[in-house]
Amino acid sequence: MSFDLIVKNGNVILENESAVTDIGIKDGKIAEIGENLTGGSRVIEADGLIVSPGMVDAHVHITDPGGVRSEWEGYETGTRAAAKGGVTTFLEMPLNQLPATVDGKTLKAKFDAGKNKLTVDVASYGGLVPSNLDGGIQELDEGGVMAYKAFLSTAGDRNLEGDFENIGDYELYEGMKQIAETDKILSIHCENAEVTDKLGEIAMERGETSLKSYVETRPVFTEVEAIQRSILFAKETGCRLHIVHVACPEGVDEVTKAREAGLDVTCETCTHYLYFHTDELDDIGPVVKCSPPIRDIANREKMWEQLLNGEIDFVTSDHSPCTPDLKDTDNAFEAWGGISGLQNNVDVLFDEGVQKRGMTLNQFADAIANKPAKRFDLAHKGSITVGKDADFVFIKPSAPYTLKAEDLEYRNQISPYVGREIGCQVVQTILRGETIYDSEQGVSELHSGRFILDKNN
Numbered sequence: 062m063s064f065d066l067i068v069k070n071g072n073v074i075l076e077n078e079s080a081v082t083d084i085g086i087k088d089g090k091i092a093e094i095g096e097n098l099t100g101g102s103r104v105i106e107a108d109g110l111i112v113s114p115g116m117v118d119a120h121v122h123i124t125d126p127g128g129v130r131s132e133w134e135g136y137e138t139g140t141r142a143a144a145k146g147g148v149t150t151f152l153e154m155p156l157n158q159l160p161a162t163v164d165g166k167t168l169k170a171k172f173d174a175g176k177n178k179l180t181v182d183v184a185s186y187g188g189l190v191p192s193n194l195d196g197g198i199q200e201l202d203e204g205g206v207m208a209y210k211a212f213l214s215t216a217g218d219r220n221l222e223g224d225f226e227n228i229g230d231y232e233l234y235e236g237m238k239q240i241a242e243t244d245k246i247l248s249i250h251c252e253n254a255e256v257t258d259k260l261g262e263i264a265m266e267r268g269e270t271s272l273k274s275y276v277e278t279r280p281v282f283t284e285v286e287a288i289q290r291s292i293l294f295a296k297e298t299g300c301r302l303h304i305v306h307v308a309c310p311e312g313v314d315e316v317t318k319a320r321e322a323g324l325d326v327t328c329e330t331c332t333h334y335l336y337f338h339t340d341e342l343d344d345i346g347p348v349v350k351c352s353p354p355i356r357d358i359a360n361r362e363k364m365w366e367q368l369l370n371g372e373i374d375f376v377t378s379d380h381s382p383c384t385p386d387l388k389d390t391d392n393a394f395e396a397w398g399g400i401s402g403l404q405n406n407v408d409v410l411f412d413e414g415v416q417k418r419g420m421t422l423n424q425f426a427d428a429i430a431n432k433p434a435k436r437f438d439l440a441h442k443g444s445i446t447v448g449k450d451a452d453f454v455f456i457k458p459s460a461p462y463t464l465k466a467e468d469l470e471y472r473n474q475i476s477p478y479v480g481r482e483i484g485c486q487v488v489q490t491i492l493r494g495e496t497i498y499d500s501e502q503g504v505s506e507l508h509s510g511r512f513i514l515d516k517n518n
């Protein structure tokens with residue numbers, strides 16, 4: 062057989078094992094896996110490297126079109142950062158951009174904004190908001206969104222026309238009934254809005270400004286209550302459910318119980334909940350502010366256990382960048398909540414999981430690629446199997462480096478990982494058989510990425 066490309070001698074993470082072997086690629090697809098393959102027009106030597114499926118990051122915010130937020134992250138910079146970090150596909154959230162993605166027209170505005178700018182593949186989310194219960198959900202389905210997203214905590218700026226809005230209980234109920242008809246998944250940000258808003262208000266009146274006190278205004282039970290409520294509504298309506306960025310083991314326990322009871326529910330956590338802890342937040346500053354907040358070390362280590370035993374389905378970045386001025390304040394309560402992490406999922410998780418906590422290579426590939434691809438129906442993505450897209454990340458193990466701001470491809474080069482030593486490196490990323498990043502040449506200018514629409518489109 063002749064191939065367009067052969068990747069030789071890498072330690073390849075296959076579906077149920079890993080092995081030093083070759084991968085033959087034809088027309089952007091994996092055509093053959095086996096030793097001593099020959100007949101490649103091009104050959105890439107991967108000796109000494111881990112060859113993993115490219116990450117499928119199921120939770121990324123790109124603020125494009127941005128309106129008054131046009132200096133936030135765009136498609137050009139966001140997908141370049143993905144490529145450099147080993148992410149070959151991401152699911153993009155329906156908020157932060159203006160207008161928010163809530164109907165056919167605003168979804169089309171997203172596709173137009175990303176035209177000829179993508180370095181990796183992008184699938185889109187649509188929103189469930191109070192204003193789109195009379196046809197918007199169906200338009201998003203017809204437009205090819207992969208899933209829906211709703212907020213139970215307070216979201217969006219009511220002074221900005223077209224900004225995203227959180228929902229109340231009736232809207233959750235009605236929205237879930239409509240989404241159940243599409244057979245797509247509703248992903249929910251679970252925090253109790255009323256309690257967290259009020260606790261925040263009280264803390265600010267008292268003059269609290271630290272990140273530590275911000276964390277205290279969003280206690281574990283406010284997350285757990287919203288997860289329980291979502292599960293109950295899903296049971297009532299038959300809507301498929303995914304809980305985004307769970308930040309406490311007690312929240313994961315609720316998902317596990319519901320799954321064991323036969324419900325179609327999954328959950329993710331984020332790289333930053335598996336890396337940082339409360340006591341270091343004030344030294345790092347508002348760049349590490351997010352919600353739900355980053356909790357203590359015991360919380361973090363328990364979540365690692367839940368990831369390794371499969372209770373947490375997969376890991377995402379929740380890449381949610383803004384401009385530096387919105388993080389430049391001594392008052393944690395006033396800072397924008399969101400962490401830029403898209404470029405440092407793969408290296409941080411490989412180092413913290415595989416190199417430091419005994420995670421197997423298959424557990425790693427499941428958490429970053431295989432499980433999110435399966436959950437969101439990305440049929441061509443997520444594993445190194447014959448017939449799938451040839452999307453890979455090459456990882457150089459035991460090769461520490463210290464992340465510098467200038468390494469970041471983001472539009473705004475801020476990240477809480479800056480200054481941290483990370484114990485491995487992403488050295489090459491391949492999308493459908495084309496190199497989109499390598500450590501010598503940098504990120505490709507070819508814009509090889511595409512929008513992925515659901516299978517009906």
Ligand SMILES: [Zn+2]
Pocket residue numbers: 120122154379381
């Ligand atoms: Zn998010």
